Every structure is written in C-alpha cells, then in structure tokens.
Amino acid sequence: MKKRNRLYTLSLAVCTSLLLALPAAGTNRGNVSILVEGVPLNTAGTAYITSGGLTMVPLRAVSEALGFTVTWNGSTRTVSITTGEVPVLSGVVVLDPGHGGSSAGASFGGVDEKDLNLSIARQAASLLEQTGLTVLLTRADDRDVGLYDRTAFASLQKADLFVSVHCNASVTNPAAKGIYTAAYSQETPGWTLAEALGQSMVQSTGAFDLGVDQRPDLAVLRTAKMPAALVECGFMSTPEELALLLQPDYQAKLARGIADGIISCLTPGA
Numbered sequence: 029m030k031k032r033n034r035l036y037t038l039s040l041a042v043c044t045s046l047l048l049a050l051p052a053a054g055t056n057r058g059n060v061s062i063l064v065e066g067v068p069l070n071t072a073g074t075a076y077i078t079s080g081g082l083t084m085v086p087l088r089a090v091s092e093a094l095g096f097t098v099t100w101n102g103s104t105r106t107v108s109i110t111t112g113e114v115p116v117l118s119g120v121v122v123l124d125p126g127h128g129g130s131s132a133g134a135s136f137g138g139v140d141e142k143d144l145n146l147s148i149a150r151q152a153a154s155l156l157e158q159t160g161l162t163v164l165l166t167r168a169d170d171r172d173v174g175l176y177d178r179t180a181f182a183s184l185q186k187a188d189l190f191v192s193v194h195c196n197a198s199v200t201n202p203a204a205k206g207i208y209t210a211a212y213s214q215e216t217p218g219w220t221l222a223e224a225l226g227q228s229m230v231q232s233t234g235a236f237d238l239g240v241d242q243r244p245d246l247a248v249l250r251t252a253k254m255p256a257a258l259v260e261c262g263f264m265s266t267p268e269e270l271a272l273l274l275q276p277d278y279q280a281k282l283a284r285g286i287a288d289g290i291i292s293c294l295t296p297g298a
C-alpha cells in the first residue's frame with residue numbers, strides 16, 4: 029500500500045512523474061504497453077511514441093485505473109484529476125456574486141463586500157466545474173449588474189440553479205456571527221437548495237448556523253425562474269469574522285460548502 033500512495037502523490041504533483049513511473053515499452057504507434065500496478069491497461073492504439081521520441085499515454089485511462097476521477101472542462105480546456113469521488117454532473121449553474129461596480133455592498137475595515145463575494149463565488153465556480161457542470165457568473169469582475177439582469181441572465185442561460193453569494197453585516201449586534209441562507213419561501217424548490225447550502229457551508233467552515241430564512245423581499249429570489257437561494261457567508265461588521273472572511277483558507281472552505289450544497293441538489297438519487 030505504501031508504494032501505491034507514493035505513486036498517487038507523484039502523479040498529483042507532476043504529471044510527467046506519473047508517466048515516468050509507469051513501465052512503458054515500444055517504438056511505434058500502437059505498440060506501447062502500459063502496466064498499472066502490474067495489470068496491463070487496454071489503451072488500444074491511444075498510447076504511442078511521437079516522431080520526437082515522446083511517449084504519449086492517455087491521461088484518463090491511466091488516472092482512472094489508479095482510482096482517480098478525471099473531468100474535462102471544454103470551455104476552459106482544463107483537465108481536473110481528483111482523488112475523491114467527484115460526481116459527474118450535467119447542467120447549468122449560475123452563481124451571482126452580490127453587488128459590484130458602484131454598489132460595494134457592506135463596507136468594513138476598508139473591505140468591500142462586493143470583492144469578497146466575487147472571490148468566494150469564483151472559487152465555488154471552479155470547484156463546481158470539476159464535476160462537469162457548466163458554471164456561469166453574473167459578473168466575473170468588478171462591475172455594475174442590475175438585480176433584474178442577474179436573474180434574466182440565469183433564465184437566458186437556462187440555468188438549473190441560481191445562487192447569490194453575499195456577506196452579512198449587522199448594525200445592531202457588533203458580535204453577530206454565522207452563516208445564513210435564504211429562499212423566496214418555504215414552498216419553493218429554492219428552500220431545499222437554501223437548506224442544503226446552509227448545512228454544507230456550516231459543515232465545511234464550522235461557523236455558527238443561523239438557519240434558513242424566507243426572503244420574498246429580495247429581488248433575485250423573487251424573480252428567479254429556477255430554484256434560487258442566497259447565502260450570507262459571515263458578518264463583515266464583526267471584526268473576528270471579517271478577519272476570517274479575508275483568509276484564503278476560510279474562503280476556500282466557504283466555496284467548498286457552496287459547491288457541496290449545489291452538488292447535493294443536482295446529484296441524481298441524492
């Protein structure tokens with residue numbers, strides 16, 4: 029088992045290490061045999077040696093034989109190899125980084141909410157793309173986007189889910205902390221999404237759980253034609269929580285939680 033683990037580490041760190049670690053032999057197209065842990069891999073003509081002498085082996089076949097999950101994102105031309113069980117999903121998710129441009133959102137300690145929202149949403153998007161989902165952002169940079177334009181964009185893109193990403197602030201409670209999610213009402217499919225998001229975000233961050241709320245007053249929840257939820261990642265008005273929200277590690281946990289909540293709602297049979 030030790031040997032297996034070492035090979036996994038190598039292959040994750042540098043792909044060429046994996047290729048070198050595998051015994052490959054042959055001189056022509058179709059004449060390269062690959063053994064993975066002693067077992068011949070059926071690569072049927074896809075492994076070959078180039079005219080320049082490079083040995084080419086199919087990444088997917090080798091990675092999957094080693095127990096990894098491989099996903100391909102055609103729009104960013106990115107292959108993702110992961111050790112965990114990544115579900116393979118299809119569908120369109122729209123993530124909506126709250127505010128932007130002239131709308132900063134909450135602003136504390138020189139930090140604008142719009143920037144935190146964008147950073148967290150971008151990271152969640154890249155995690156979701158690893159499952160094969162198409163993930164679109166209502167804004168990919170710091171710009172004004174109208175509230176109605178956000179959900180109109182989701183409708184135009186035929187989104188299966190819509191999640192708006194925000195950070196909270198309290199004017200009355202300087203010690204307010206925790207993760208809060210919202211949907212239009214308990215009767216809408218967005219409620220299940222909001223519950224799943226709250227659960228997974230609390231799990232990934234260890235933050236206080238402020239539960240799910242009905243927010244028919246929020247335009248993005250009211251106008252979304254698909255299951256929609258809004259997440260508040262923490263309180264910028266509370267200095268300790270603002271410090272956490274600025275930490276790359278904590279943002280990564282929030283993004284993981286958002287991605288997991290969405291994945292749980294899109295996984296067949298879940």
Ligand SMILES: [Zn+2]
Pocket residue numbers: 126127133134141194195
């Ligand atoms: Zn906001």
